[in-house]
Amino acid sequence: MPKIKYIEHSGKEHEVEVPLGWSVMEGAVKNLIPGIDADCGGACACATCHVYVEPGWQGKLPPKSDMEETMLDFAQELQPNSRLSCQIKVVPELDGLVVRTPKSQH
Amino acid sequence: MASLRAEGFDGGLTLIGDEPFAPYQRPPLSKAYLSGAMERERLFLKAEAFYREPSCELLLGVTAVTVEREAKRVRLSDGRTLPYDKLLLATGSRVRRCTIPGCELPGIFYLRGIADVDAMRPHFISGARLAIVGAGYIGLEVAAVARKLGLEVTVFEALDRVMARAVSKPLSEFYERVHRDAGVRFLLNTPVEAFDGTGKLVAVRAGSQRYEADFALVGIGIVPNVELAQEAGLACNDGVLVDQQCGCTIDPVIFAAGDCTQHLSRDGKSVRLECVQNAIDQAKHAALAMVGKPAPYREVPWFWSDQYDLKLQIAGLGWPGDQLVLRGDPAARKFAVFHLRNGAVAAVEAVNAAPEYMIGRKLITEGIPVSPERLADTAIPMKNIV
Ligand SMILES: Cc1cc2nc3c(=O)[nH]c(=O)nc-3n(C[C@H](O)[C@H](O)[C@H](O)COP(=O)(O)OP(=O)(O)OC[C@H]3O[C@@H](n4cnc5c(N)ncnc54)[C@H](O)[C@@H]3O)c2cc1C
Ligand code: FES
Numbered sequence: 001m002p003k004i005k006y007i008e009h010s011g012k013e014h015e016v017e018v019p020l021g022w023s024v025m026e027g028a029v030k031n032l033i034p035g036i037d038a039d040c041g042g043a044c045a046c047a048t049c050h051v052y053v054e055p056g057w058q059g060k061l062p063p064k065s066d067m068e069e070t071m072l073d074f075a076q077e078l079q080p081n082s083r084l085s086c087q088i089k090v091v092p093e094l095d096g097l098v099v100r101t102p103k104s105q106h
Numbered sequence: 107m108a109s110l111r112a113e114g115f116d117g118g119l120t121l122i123g124d125e126p127f128a129p130y131q132r133p134p135l136s137k138a139y140l141s142g143a144m145e146r147e148r149l150f151l152k153a154e155a156f157y158r159e160p161s162c163e164l165l166l167g168v169t170a171v172t173v174e175r176e177a178k179r180v181r182l183s184d185g186r187t188l189p190y191d192k193l194l195l196a197t198g199s200r201v202r203r204c205t206i207p208g209c210e211l212p213g214i215f216y217l218r219g220i221a222d223v224d225a226m227r228p229h230f231i232s233g234a235r236l237a238i239v240g241a242g243y244i245g246l247e248v249a250a251v252a253r254k255l256g257l258e259v260t261v262f263e264a265l266d267r268v269m270a271r272a273v274s275k276p277l278s279e280f281y282e283r284v285h286r287d288a289g290v291r292f293l294l295n296t297p298v299e300a301f302d303g304t305g306k307l308v309a310v311r312a313g314s315q316r317y318e319a320d321f322a323l324v325g326i327g328i329v330p331n332v333e334l335a336q337e338a339g340l341a342c343n344d345g346v347l348v349d350q351q352c353g354c355t356i357d358p359v360i361f362a363a364g365d366c367t368q369h370l371s372r373d374g375k376s377v378r379l380e381c382v383q384n385a386i387d388q389a390k391h392a393a394l395a396m397v398g399k400p401a402p403y404r405e406v407p408w409f410w411s412d413q414y415d416l417k418l419q420i421a422g423l424g425w426p427g428d429q430l431v432l433r434g435d436p437a438a439r440k441f442a443v444f445h446l447r448n449g450a451v452a453a454v455e456a457v458n459a460a461p462e463y464m465i466g467r468k469l470i471t472e473g474i475p476v477s478p479e480r481l482a483d484t485a486i487p488m489k490n491i492v
Contacts, residue, residue: 032153039382043417
């Protein structure tokens with residue numbers, strides 16, 4: 001199983017194994033890692049699963065859908081490396097991925 | 107539970123649920139879980155470890171039978187009694203059952219829980235004939251999955267338009283056309299009169315006609331589970347009544363949240379909502395109140411529905427009499443309908459239109475006056491509407 005590292009806004013790190021096919025959001029929520037709300041459960045309908053992808057990883061991620069792009073526009077403190085974590089599916093190539101959670105999802 | 111812990115509550119917590127499953131998400135049941143795109147394990151809201159902490163207990167397959175308010179304890183179906191300092195009723199709702207002749211025949215399904223989908227899914231084989239009773243969002247989401255899997259789908263609806271309870275007329279017309287284009291047959295203004303068959307469903311009778319079917323899904327709404335509250339003498343009226351601050355019932359140590367409640371909305375109307383947003387936000391407010399930090403509940407309700415390649419997102423509550431403003435072209439499968447009331451946006455229904463939805467939500471929250479002409483003008487980006 002690919003390992004993913006989540007870094008909270010406070011700097012606290014969590015490294016967990018996430019099953020293939022799950023989303024990066026599910027990896028955090030099911031492992032009780034704080035910082036991702038995911039109110040809609042991954043339907044790309046709420047924009048409360050916002051994360052910052054560590055430099056170097058952006059190119060390895062699937063491109064954003066139009067829906068993700070527009071939903072993201074409304075996330076707080078948007079950065080060029082912002083993504084909605086429910087839209088990133090875990091594949092073998094993402095082993096070692098590092099994402100940071102924002103200060104707040106609302 | 108998560109909110110109580112986040113607020114620093116470190117006392118004992120017991121969660122009682124009559125289903126054999128730990129808490130899970132229901133929205134995928136009529137979408138990715140039914141279609142097979144999502145496994146069961148992914149439905150669960152929390153990892154098991156969440157419930158394994160020492161001061162936490164998860165009682166599954168156990169029903170809360172009575173609440174004894176004087177003694178402050180709950181009687182359970184396994185014979186135990188459980189004392190409480192504070193009690194949260196989050197009993198949700200159950201499907202409304204139909205009572206017409208033949209309604210007990212095997213082959214007639216409802217959709218509320220994991221067990222319902224598991225029982226129904228073996229029938230989802232290409233070419234099977236599915237009769238859907240009720241063109242609400244559950245019926246239509248199932249119709250979309252069924253068409254993708256190659257079933258023949260007929261939808262019976264007593265009212266004159268689809269999703270009549272949930273969306274405005276332009277949306278109903280749009281979704282009816284989309285489903286018809288996908289091969290769904292609709293019989294509107296056609297209440298089902300009976301189910302035919304001996305030992306198993308074989309046909310549906312409606313409008314004095316007989317329609318053959320291999321199985322049926324009934325999606326005619328839900329009823330709130332208020333009996334527990336009612337028998338304990340708590341005030342109920344199509345839902346357990348909760349106050350506007352904190353989800354508190356008429357008993358100061360009993361709270362309620364989610365589908366089972368009736369509350370005064372920010373628009374000043376008493377409502378019972380059936381959506382994830384309300385379940386999450388009311389639960390958060392109840393948790394705040396329980397730890398002595400009540401905050402007024404003024405959240406704008408929001409909801410979504412996935413059918414085919416279309417994402418419908420709704421925020422706010424439309425009322426009859428609202429001025430409707432269309433933005434964009436339904437034929438392009440990307441548009442929104444705004445509900446204006448007293449010069450401000452009261453609700454927005456957006457199809458594949460995230461900016462309209464997100465900015466609409468903001469406009470509703472802030473109550474900013476908007477001009478209908480500007481809203482309708484797609485040359486003006488949503489960001490610059492006000
Ligand atoms: C198929 C389907 C699709 C949906 N799609 C969407 C969607 O796309 N978007 C959206 O926003 N909403 C959707 N919803 C609605 C959403 O799932 C509900 O609003 C939400 O589940 C309500 O949560 P709740 O906790 O209030 O109640 P529930 O989820 O109903 O949970 C209540 C639980 O309490 C149990 N219970 C009841 N009485 C007792 C008792 N006396 N003792 C012990 N246990 C008891 C029930 O069995 C149930 O397990 C959908 C619902 C369904 C069924
Ligand atoms: S979980 Fe709602 S958009 Fe990602």
